[in-house]
Amino acid sequence: MESLLPRLSHTLVHAKSLEELTRPLLDMLQQVTKLDSTYLTRIDLPHSQQHVLYTCNRGRLEMPEGLVVPWQDTLCRRALEDRQPYTADVVSSWGDSEAARALGLHTYVSAPVRLPQGQLYGTLCAASGVEQAMPDGAMATLELFAGLIGQQVERELLLQELQQRNLELANYALTDALTGLPNRHALMEELPRMWARAERDGRSVLLAFIDLDGFKQINDQHGHEAGDQLLQTVARQLLNALRDSDFAARIGGDEFVMVGTGPEISQSATQVLYELEERLALATQCDVAVAEDLLHYPGASVGVVAVHPAQTSTEQALALADAAMYENKTRRRTRSGIH
Structure with a gap:
């Protein structure tokens, strides 16, 4: 030895x-x-x-x-x-x-x-x-x-x-506890990766800003449990409406963001944006159990944009999608009186 x-x-x-x-x-x-x-x-x-x-x-x-x-x-x-x-x-x-x-x-x-x-x-x-x-x-x-x-x-x-x-x-720090979706911090980490991937492939980036109209009133009238159920239901339905390569996050309160690669830069994104807005708006429509009744939620305001990853920063793209969402919200208010 x-x-x-x-x-x-x-x-x-x-x-x-x-x-x-x-x-x-x-x-x-x-x-x-x-x-x-x-x-x-x-x-x-x-x-x-x-x-x-x-x-x-x-x-x-x-x-x-x-x-x-x-x-x-x-x-x-x-x-x-x-x-x-x-x-x-x-x-x-x-x-x-x-x-x-x-x-x-x-x-x-x-x-x-x-x-x-x-x-x-x-x-x-x-x-x-x-x-x-x-x-x-x-x-x-x-x-x-x-x-x-x-x-x-x-x-x-x-x-x-x-x-x-x-x-x-680390996962907990990047996850919204209520919905299980990635949170704002996770979104800000994902955006540069999505930008780099789209630029490498010669594609645009699709960005959607989603705001749940009337969410405060639901909380005030039916309680926070109803509001939580609405957030959780919308989150599930959004995930089901996305492609595998898309990314969705709850960035706080009643706001969600979706990001994904779009068509090639040389192609028009008009039809893609229209279909994406319709799909996301439909995904936010749901029924929420309130006491012994069902509360029908008619859907959120959705703003969608397609940006050139080499010409538009992530911050600029978020601002553009936010502005598009508010334009959509204004149209919806005019039509139905939703606040």
Whole structure:
């Protein structure tokens, strides 16, 4: 073991992943045990399977990486249950294991790999196709390496959990809590990407500004729960009305914005804008449950524009769409008296 200390120290300092740690340890373990194959397994108890993750094969017996065997048939399960980590005669000890028989295992030794809280992660094993005694200190080395691997697994699991939480926080920061749509911040991050994509493809950008007319009155007359239901319903219907490449966001209050790529710059966008305005206006019409009745919402004011991404900034485009929406709102007020 003393001759391995420099290499072990180097491995512990420089290994950045489970694989970078395990492969040198398997090689060192093979030198200590003198057995044909050393390998790390992952135990999947919910699916009752054992997976061979990494191996080091130096003799006649070769343990294949990626091998999956039923947990109930493994020597590792038997060794754990019988508290017998080593045998030089697998047939006499556990002759009922089909996997061991198929692989030609004769000598076998293993140590459980556990996380610091005691959960079983897998096993660190060594095996040979012939009868071999365990050298002095080999079992202690095996257990030491199993502990080191368990610590690395724990670090990686904690890192994965931290990354997942950071991702969730980032998504939360970019999502409108009520509707589940992207929020204003997410929209402002998406607009430059949409501009770049449209300019690269030689297309215009379609931008729509949507304002829910009469929203304040609904809140005042029917309560905020009715207003929330209206926002949620409109958000769902807007999503259903969009193309996969389109992007919709709730930017605050009763306002939504939709952005997507339009026709080629050389083509007229008049018909596309008309159809988009009609589609979005229709998507904002809905019925909302109020007490024991249904409140019919006749739809929002929608302003749509098509802009040249190389000639119009995102801020200018938003202002143009906002102005188009107010023009639409004025026409609607004139026709129906909606405020």
